[in-house]
Amino acid sequence: MADHRERRQSGERRGFLEGSLAAMGAGVLALLAPRTARAHAEGKSTAQRTGLTPGGLPPADSGYTQGILAEGRRLVFVSGQGPDDLDADMETQLRQTLANIGKVLEEAGASFENVAILRGYFVHLSRDLPVYRKVRKDYLVKPYPASTCIGTTELAVPGLEIEIEAVAVL
Structure with a gap:
């Protein structure tokens, strides 16, 4: 009891x-x-992004930041995007890809200003990385987002040579 x-x-x-x-x-x-x-x-956006540049690491002067402290209430995960024209030169393909990311961000009420990290997948990494570093600066704002670039032998769509995904904080 x-x-x-x-x-x-x-x-x-x-x-x-x-x-x-x-x-x-x-x-x-x-x-x-x-x-x-x-x-x-x-x-x-109620988000704040702070660039992290700890001493002892190489300078991140090619359109990325060593780290981003992102404070916000909502996240936008953008699936890997590619270009509309697979036969265009790589600069055009990259611009189309970033424009497609921009469309998804806009749909969520975000912009490239909210991007905390980009991940790029390249079939020809050494050939296309310099072009990517140049082009992305036309879209991104400081502090630049964190960034990872990965070389791979193929992507999901036949003929696709570049795919970029993003995470944004609102």
Whole structure:
């Protein structure tokens, strides 16, 4: 009998604590929601990006930053994008690819200003990397996002030589 009473009291305490935590969480969300909703309605991002350039690492002067501290409430994950014209020169393909990323970002209420990291996959990395470094500076803003470039033997679409994905913070 005493065991049953202790379990009931323990359950009541647990229920009280869970209810209290839920109420506190709802209160915090209620306080934050107007600011976030207002910023979103005005088309403003509540995110902040800070470039990280620790000493002892090589300079990141080719359109990327060693690290990004991103603070925001929403993330946009952009699937790997490629160019519209696989027969165009690499600069054109890169511009088309970045423009396609821009379309996805815009759909989410973001821009290249919100991008925290880019990952590029290249079939001809050594040939195309210098072009990519040049072209992406036309789209990105400082602090430049973190960046990774990966060489691969092939991509998902036959004939595709470049694919870029992005993560943005809003």
